[in-house]
Every structure is written in C-alpha cells, then in structure tokens.
Amino acid sequence: AQSVTQPDIHITVSEGASLELRCNYSYGATPYLFWYVQSPGQGLQLLLKYFSGDTLVQGIKGFEAEFKRSQSSFNLRKPSVHWSDAAEYFCAVVLGGGGNKLTFGTGTQLKVEL
C-alpha cells in the first residue's frame, strides 16, 4: 500500500542542538513531498516542498530537507533548534489519483529542552 512513515513519534532535543526528523514513503514513482508544522492550537503551516530538481530543499524558519530516491526518504533537518520550534511535524505526499490529496504521516512531536 502507498504510505508515508514517520518512525519517530516523539523526539526531544536541547536548544541549539541539531535536528533530523525522518520520513519515508512507499510509492512506485517520485511523489510530491511536503513538510508541514503544527504549533499547539494552530493550523498547519508549510515548511518546504519538493517536486523535482535539486534534492536539497530550503524552507522557512531555517529548515531544510533532502530527498534521497534510493532510500525513499525525505528527512527534515535544522542545524540549531530554537525553543519556538517545539511543535508537531508532519511529512506528507501527493501521489497519483484524485486531485491534490495529501497523504500524511502520523507526525513527530518535537520537544525542545532549554
């Protein structure tokens, strides 16, 4: 089945440390890939997206993600985490089929220790 996997349910990092959130997808072709962030009580905000071309994508708030076709992965990274980055992060893909449907992973909850 086509799916998106975020293997880490919770991650805790210290402020100033680096961060990597993992995302793997299962699909026969390269999908459209997205990372969204959901702050407490808020909607979803797009961090970055990948369609084609350069496999290292820069996003907002200092985030970047790297697409690796051989590993079917699209991991999110940040060199130095700030306390305000505490939130839930969702990897999502648009596959073939109906319209512009986003298929989401189950999310990774990020806690930042001061």
Next chain:
Amino acid sequence: EAQVTQNPRYLITVTGKKLTVTCSQNMNHEYMSWYRQDPGLGLRQIYYSMNVEVTDKGDVPEGYKVSRKEKRNFPLILESPSPNQTSLYFCASSPPGRGETQYFGPGTRLLVL
C-alpha cells in the same frame, strides 16, 4: 490577507444532532478539501472538491456530506454525528494542479457526546 477560515472553532454537540462546519477561502482556489486529525493517525482526507458542483470522497467519507455551491465555500455536514466523529477538522484549499501547496484553516475541534 489570504486565508482559509473555519467556523466554529470549537463545538460540543450530542449524538444525532445535525451540524455544519463552514469553510471559506479568499484566494479563488478551485481545489478544496476536508481532513480530520486523530492522535496517532495523522490527517486523513474526508472529501474534496475540484471545483463548483464537483465533489468526491476521500479516504474516510462515512458519516459526512459536503457541498460546493460557490467557489469560496465548502461546508462539511454531519447529519447524525456519532462519538467516533469526535476529532479535529481542517479545511484546506489550493490551485487545481497536483502538488500545488495547500493552505489550511485554523481547525475546528468537535466533541460529540
């Protein structure tokens, strides 16, 4: 300001009492969609609409209805809510192309007793 609005933001109701959650966007987007978010499951699509009068089921449509009579509005209707529809609901909109960025509303938290 470009935005997607939802009303109400919070709603407590009882089993069987019909309710409607409204969604409106001011970006002239053709594509609109409803998702529900449940712990441990991420977000799942309920219904989507490619344009006015064009709607289709998503992954979890049971117990929901939608309509798209105007381009800007896409209400979600629960004709007979049940406790398993207690969830956080998000409306989203985008231009029509596959892979276009979707813009999300602030969410509606629903509790069905």
